[in-house]
Amino acid sequence: MKQLLLLALTFLISFTTFAQINLEDSTMQVIGYWDKNETQTYIITNEKYRISGTDTTQREFVTYEVDVTIKDSTANSYTIEWLYRNIDPGTDNPFARKLAGISDNMKVIIKTDEMGSFQEVVNWKEIRDEIKKATALLRKEFKHIPQIDEVTAKVESMFSTKEAIQAQAIKDVQQFYTYHGAKYTLGEEVTGNLPITNLLGGKPFNSEVTILLDEINSEDDNAILRMWQTLDSKELTDATYAYLKQKADKTGTAFPSRDKFPVLQNETRTSARIHGSGWVIFSRETKEVTTEGALAFEERIIEIK
Template structure:
């Protein structure tokens, strides 16, 4: 999502270093005004389900808390710790509970620039090694489950490299800092295209993006911003077909011919209420992937406690 911040920043180049909200021209500058050792706790809820012919299936619900602490601050950067705890998947399946819980009591240390735009995950090697140790135990404990190695390998892949962690394993962190680093004008839609990470492999997807500052509350010193993102459907369909064709032969699954393969759509909407200090008060991201009458829905909410 860093490209989104740069995209918006280029369009709004003026900068007001003294206030997030400028009532004179109805603009806001989303910057992190954070102090060393400042800490906030958030509750995160993630829900997934699929809908086929009006029937809802494969519902997943996970809740957890995260402590966000500013552990270093310079004139040009912040170092921020995200500490995950109380990971609570709503499932009776012991393997799924433990697989979801691999991030429990895990710390992710990120670095941002002085405005709060994510630059990197600092402790990615620590995360990778801890995940490997955890999944090694899971392989032994659940070796009796069919295709267990495939399921664990998929989870491990999200934490295998610095690039993978930054692209796939810190979705809630990316959501939190989506709008930081740029200036926005009330009621003015900003449109453009951005490259989006392709988790199927291959070249990044092209996505149409629209950003809107929807609301300014001077009295409460907060504001509401939206972003809508639609991945190019032809690129998405082509990449999905290629991935399935390469990876399904050994599973006994057959896929239709390329001409009969259903078109796919991927749309993501993110909305956030942000305080003038740069702390997010509430953020909700919804993703809808549709193909052949089936909807895969995912929603993640982040709320300050």
């Protein structure tokens, strides 16, 4: 979805030169100049926690490695394999480790356009089927755990369709290719509106987005880019209220009226250092969802090994 903004707010890029950084006009083109069978390995960490008042709850810290390999390239596209391995959920809980392990050694095949801008997951059906087999085994092995069906059903829903996988299951991939496919000018903020997938169902959320080329390092042939994204607060609050109220109604649980429901804010900040070849060196995405006295925090770091 982020690529829609890039296409809408940037102009056509010339492909007659290899160099992405142009010191004469202080610009950078973020394009993938990748060779077939080229591989880079990344270490990815994902931290989540919630704060309610002064209490921190539901803390999660997961680390894993990904081998990113260029499987094929044409004049119009790249086919790229993301191989997930060494997944560590940061806990000794047997179920949590088995649940995290269903993605170990999973291959996600994606396609980008000729500039390296993400287009689609190619092997989504194979991924869906692998997840279904794995969750079926988990339900048998851990049938004694309360709500095991609910937990595994939630995992399956994330991988149930091509759209679900692209919106929910491969956030690290989406983060990696955030800036590919556009040209940026040093110190010049690019702003606009961007539709964001509504994971609660219903129409996409509107969001305000700002992108900035913050720094150019010509000696090392890399640059730092930053993005700020804020979801429409009213749309987010309305959709969350409707979703939670529907669940409460099904169970007969009392639920507050809309005017007493707290306002939600959702802000995402993404920064990346990208090499002139189009390979990401380092990327950090931080998401904060806040309301009265509460915070849901998530941070994902992608670092080349």
